[in-house]
Amino acid sequence: MKLFAKSYSRREFIKTNLIAGTGAVMGAGTTSRVLASCTEINKNTPAVLGGSPLITSHDWPSWPVWKPETDEKRLLEVMRSGVWSRNKVTDEFEKKWAQLLGSKRCLAVVNGTNALNASLAQLEIGWGDEVLVTPYTFIASISCILFNGAIPVFVDVDPETFQMDPAKIEEKITPRTRAILPVHILGLPCDMERIMSIARKHNLLVVEDACQAWLAEINGKKVGTFGNAGCFSFQTSKNMPIGEGGAIISDDNAFMDRCFSYHNYGNPYGSTAGQIGVGTVMIGTKLRITEYQAAIGLAQLERLEEQTTIRNQNAEYLKSLIGKIPGIVPYRLYENVTKAAFHLFPFLYNKEYFKELPRNKFMEALHAEGVPCSGGYTELNKMPYLKNAFESKYYRKFYSAEQLDYDKYAQENRCPLNEKLCNELAVWIPQNILLGSKSDMGNIASAIEKVYLNAEKIKNKKS
Structure with missing residues (x-):
C-alpha cells in the first residue's frame, strides 16, 4: 500500500x-x-x-566479528615472526583488496582520514583550490581539504538518498574549483555516473570517499574505482574492521607510486625513485600499517x-x-x-x-x-572548525580577506535540506x-x- x-x-x-x-x-x-x-x-x-x-x-x-578457530592462525604467525612493520602480509592484503574491488593498485595506510589526506596531497589539491563536498558526512571528509590548504565548498543533499545532490553541483563551480569529493555516506552510493560526467565537463579531479562503502556497486562497478582515487576506512565500527586502518585505490600507477613514497617518509618508490642513491625524494610522512593489522584484515576479508x-x-x-x-x-x-x-x-x-x-x-x-x-550527523558546514581555519595564520597569509569573509562564506554555503x-x-x-x-x-x-x-x-x- x-x-x-x-x-x-x-x-x-x-x-x-x-x-x-x-x-x-x-x-x-x-x-x-x-x-x-x-x-x-x-x-x-x-x-x-x-x-x-x-x-x-x-x-x-x-x-566486530572474530572467530579464533579460523582468524588467529595468521595473526599468531605474524606475531611470532617478529616481522611486525610493513612487509609481505601487508603486500598480500593490498593485492587482495585491489583485486576484490577491480582496481590495479591499493595502498594500505593508518586510517581512512589519512587515505583522503594523502590522495588530495598527491593530486596536488591545496592552497588556492576549492573542493566540492557534501555537508552530510563525517568530519574527515572536510578536514582533509583543510589539511591540504584548500577551501571546502558545500553542495546540499538530496534527502531521499542522503547523498550530495548532483543537480546542485554545477552552480557551485567557480574558476577556483579543482576537485569534487563525493562521499558514499552510510554505504549508499552517490550518483557517480552523473558526477563523473560533470567532472569531465569541467576538467575536475574526483576523490571518492568510500570509507563507508566497501563493495558497494554501480552497474556492477565498485565504488572507489570511478574517480582518480578511492579511499576506504577499516576502523573497528566499520563493515570491514581492522581496529584502525585505511586504503587508497587507483588505476593511476604514477599517482600510486607518489602515495607510496608519501606514506613512507618520501623515500623513493617506483616512478618516484629518480637518481639512484639520492635519498628522500619528496615531502612525506609516515602512514604505514603493521603486519598484524594486515593479518586481521585478511581474516575479515574472508x-x-x-x-x-x-x-x-x-x-x-x-x-x-x-x-x-x-x-x-x-x-x-x-x-x-x-x-x-x-x-x-x-x-x-x-x-x-x-x-x-x-x-x-x-x-x-x-x-x-x-x-x-x-x-x-550534525551540520558540518556550521561548525567552529571552519572559522578557526579561516582565522589561522597560514590561511590569512595565503587567501585574501574577501575569500576569508566567514559570514559571506557561511551564507553562500548554507544547505537548508541538510539542515532539515x-x-x-x-x-x-x-x-x-x-x-x-x-x-x-x-x-x-x-x-x-x-x-x-x-x-x-x-x-x-x-x-
Whole structure:
C-alpha cells in the first residue's frame, strides 16, 4: 500500500512535507488502511510508558566479528615472526583488496582520514583550490581539504538518498574549483555516473570517499574505482574492521607510486625513485600499517562478501516493511546501484504523522522497545572548525580577506535540506543489526508501528 496520497509523488512529498513542513497530505482514513492489520503486541502499552519492550532478551549480532578457530592462525604467525612493520602480509592484503574491488593498485595506510589526506596531497589539491563536498558526512571528509590548504565548498543533499545532490553541483563551480569529493555516506552510493560526467565537463579531479562503502556497486562497478582515487576506512565500527586502518585505490600507477613514497617518509618508490642513491625524494610522512593489522584484515576479508549480501537482503526486507508506515520514508538508491554496503540503515522520520512527536522522543521510544538507533550527523558546514581555519595564520597569509569573509562564506554555503536532514528527519539503525534474522527485521518494523500507534501518549509523557 502506498504511503503517499495519489496526487503526490515521493519527491513532491519530501519537498513539500519533509522540507517545507507544509502539512500532512494523508488523512486519518488513509492511515488506518495502511495499518489495517496490526499485531496484537503493537496495541500494548509502549515500553517508554512502562509497558513491556517488544524486543526482549535479545542480543543483536556483536561487532566486530572474530572467530579464533579460523582468524588467529595468521595473526599468531605474524606475531611470532617478529616481522611486525610493513612487509609481505601487508603486500598480500593490498593485492587482495585491489583485486576484490577491480582496481590495479591499493595502498594500505593508518586510517581512512589519512587515505583522503594523502590522495588530495598527491593530486596536488591545496592552497588556492576549492573542493566540492557534501555537508552530510563525517568530519574527515572536510578536514582533509583543510589539511591540504584548500577551501571546502558545500553542495546540499538530496534527502531521499542522503547523498550530495548532483543537480546542485554545477552552480557551485567557480574558476577556483579543482576537485569534487563525493562521499558514499552510510554505504549508499552517490550518483557517480552523473558526477563523473560533470567532472569531465569541467576538467575536475574526483576523490571518492568510500570509507563507508566497501563493495558497494554501480552497474556492477565498485565504488572507489570511478574517480582518480578511492579511499576506504577499516576502523573497528566499520563493515570491514581492522581496529584502525585505511586504503587508497587507483588505476593511476604514477599517482600510486607518489602515495607510496608519501606514506613512507618520501623515500623513493617506483616512478618516484629518480637518481639512484639520492635519498628522500619528496615531502612525506609516515602512514604505514603493521603486519598484524594486515593479518586481521585478511581474516575479515574472508566474510565481507557474505556479510554484505546479508545486509542488502535484510535492508531491502526492512525497507519493504517500514515503507508502509505513515511518516516513515526509507532510503532511496539510485536506479543504477546494483549493491549497497549499508554501513547504516537510514530512513526519514516525519513527525507530522506521529502527532508531532519530536524525533528525539521517537528514538527514545524505539530504544525502549529494544531497537538501537540514532539521529546521525550534525551540520558540518556550521561548525567552529571552519572559522578557526579561516582565522589561522597560514590561511590569512595565503587567501585574501574577501575569500576569508566567514559570514559571506557561511551564507553562500548554507544547505537548508541538510539542515532539515540533520536536525529533524534522519534516523539511523547500525549495520550490525542488519546481520540479524528476517524475524529481527519484522520486530524492528513492529516496534516502529507500536510507536506510531501510541504517538499521542508518548508525546504527552511527562519527563
